[in-house]
Amino acid sequence: MEPDRPDERFTLASERTFLAWMRTSLGLLAGGIAMVHLVPEFSTGWVRTSLGLVLLALAVLAALVGMRRWLQVRNALERGAPMPEAKDLWLFAVVIALVAVAAVVVTVLGAV
Template identity: 65%
Template sequence: MSAANRPDERFTLANERTFLAWMRTALGLVAAGIAVIVLVPGFSTGWVRTLIGLVLVLLGSAAALLGIRRWRQVRRAIEEGAEMPSSVPLEIFAGTVAAVGIFAAGATVVSTLIH
């Protein structure tokens, strides 16, 4: 790649920062999932707590995989001057995280009302 065709470093570094944000999100989701399972035994019932925790851990794994995939797609688009990748997978991921949050909130309310 010639110097004239080389991508702007600012865009490359911004893509790397976004990738690192995905990794922080993944780590946070995994830690939250483990915390729900291990550290809050009084939260809801055992199976609900385990379900929410496992879903959070799986979402963390998905975030890591989605982040690396997105980083590669954006890097390729920057290098080739192509269109940016679709945001649909990001929207699906955000919706899934929101659904888990709503479910956890509902479980909290039900657990509070029962106890």
């Protein structure tokens, strides 16, 4: 008799979600580098550098949150346990929204 194991469809879906987190991380990384090095006309130097560094920090955070979430889901699937809470996902979404609002404010107000 075969031991209980998660359905492959759920495992593959979890892996696709993990890869989406990694794509998000790479996008934030590219955006942070571009903000610091490729858009000198965007606001002032300290605003551009600060926003770029925040994007780079979010890139690291996205990779770590994605890895943590994938491990939690994988463990839940293997044990047949409920899916983990999404508190860290909400926090990540709120932080991204706040960074976006800050970028919009700086863009609308022009050079600060």
